Amino acid sequence: MLLSIILPVSCILFGQSGSIAYITGPSQASYQLTVFSLDTGETTAPGRGDCDAYPQWSPDGRSIAYQTKQPEGTGIRIIRPEEPADQAVAHHFSWNYRPRWSPDSASLVYTSRDDTSPLSCITVYSFERGEETFWGGEQRGILSVAWLPGMELMKALDPESEDEHASIALLDLRKEAEAHGLLVSVGLIGTPPKMYTDLFITTPSLATPVLSFLEPDNQRHIEYNVNPDHDARQIAYESNDGGDRELFVLGRRGITNVSNHPAADWNPVWSPDDSWLAFESFRGGRQGIYRVLVSTGNVLPVHVGNAYNCWSPDWSPDGEWMVFVSDMSGTPQLFLVRSDGSDLRQLTFGPFPALSPAWQPVSKHKQE
């Protein structure tokens, strides 16, 4: 029934241009980075096809970083769609996961580890210098990491209101951040069986747990999936604080639960104007796509089915559309929908799952 109202994609109809990168293949071992052009409707497969995963567009829209298999582990590779050859990052460690771009598209950050330990550290790769540096001092057990594009959030950690030692540590952190930049990561704290996670504000030599600092009793909670907004004014993350998994936003005014529902809420993704978060929720019974207006906590459904799941939302550069994965037609495929939930269209029709979509940003120089 639902399939009958799904319209075939006509890029001209909905006025979007650029490309959507995603992963497809018959099995995990042969997953391949693939790019769908919204301008031409053509699909290319520039990835290696060897456990490719997690494509990420650079903020200038020119390059895609992705994770793929390498002879002794996993490595990060870079593709510039207009160039024939891709580039492998030269890694120090064997296992390298989930690349994220710096705001200026000049560096990547990812988690890395060797064969002797499951605990990852933070690695930054500079394209200018062509080398890796390791951030966060001695901190290990990093689960995910992202760039903080500015210093605005440091104001949330007001050292004058805390004890002397904390103030000194934060001053050191601020000095180093001003010189080198700032990351936010999710990392492990504690020892089995009492492990938990925290958000870490991270510089080359320091990793300061944020929530333990702001709310010392937070140690029973497990935070995951951190995402700063585009201006570094707010960090969205998810936590089991309150029982079920909820979305929280950390900003200058403190921490706010913005999803607040007994069902689990996952994977926050900021809209291009930083006013909305798209996320996955089970509040409709199945896994569906929702959005919340962060300033009010008003949650609206984008697409929810009663017999299938939807996941991995991403926004179009103008915030008018979203792409997501759904198994509504059997095998998981990519779908487009307006962010108000109207105009659902199936984008891919391949025989294999289409996963992890990433919509190409419009570079600022192009906008100007």
Place this chain on the structure above:
Amino acid sequence: MKHAPGILSLLVVTAGITCHCAAREADGTLGLIRYPHNGRPIMITPVGTFEVILKEEAHLTLSGAGGTTDLEVAWSPLPGGLKHGLCHAIAPLSPGAHALHAETEGGGDTNIRSVYVLEAFPENYRVAHITDLHIGRDPGADRDSGTVREAIETVNTADAAFVLITGDVTDQGEPAQFASFLELLDRCSAPTYVVVGNHDRKDNHYQAFFGPSTYTFTFGSDGYLAFDTKDFLIADEMDGQNGLLHLYRRQLRASRWSIGFTHRYDVSMGMRAQLSLFVDDPLDYLVYGHYHREPGEGDGIPWGNTRHIMTPAAVDGKMRFLLVDAEGVKALETISSASEPGSP
């Protein structure tokens, strides 16, 4: 303690083996009937209802020691063109193993050992855990199939309520190895629940023989959740398993005991799956294999209170029984699969 009817089941199994050529497709892959099957059967009481998934609507019957019974089916569509059927028998079913027959104008299909009827679900029962069979590892010496055959014979004499088979059922994931595994599987008188292991991953052969690796079943008031740890070093968090794990875990919330079974546990497996299963709504137990050894220091789940049960490999002649009762799930000592099981 109430146990599955041994001799009756063996007779049915013997009948099942003789008609194996009619079951599934000719190469052993799943055919018209996608679920249930001998790697993911259904256990019900004589008047119970149950669900089936087929490629298309069909006339369904169940055949057991008590004869053949027609099923009334309410059909509904599933994503991808599959059909979901809610079934109930027009007469009470006889206890023991049944074959599910589906008949359409275009042909038929039979899945033996796919429905097991119990007079009642016991409160205290025994579960067999077999893992890492590696069928095809040593074909010349017949070591692999020999040890598995012995393990199944041990199960057949031990009144196990059902068997959890936690992956690496083949050594290279070749279709011929899956077909050999099926032949051995159908020697088992108890219901058998299979999940995929890292050695079973070649192309999508496992899915062709056994369907999805993420599923649940209940046995009385206990809930069991099967899942795929994926290739733990490159955990796949992109596909749809994470959502299913969350939904299935919630479905089992009311269970007396919630028991996960998978091929392996490693702290490097996908974090999202670990959040669902061990942090936000922790399973009571996790049963797994993979390591071909007894559990040792450093094994286990670092996130909380889920207890782990790890069993050495069947290819090395090892297996284990679990005792489930009001006190919990007790892992009995590992036994040589050729010997008698220890008394509970």
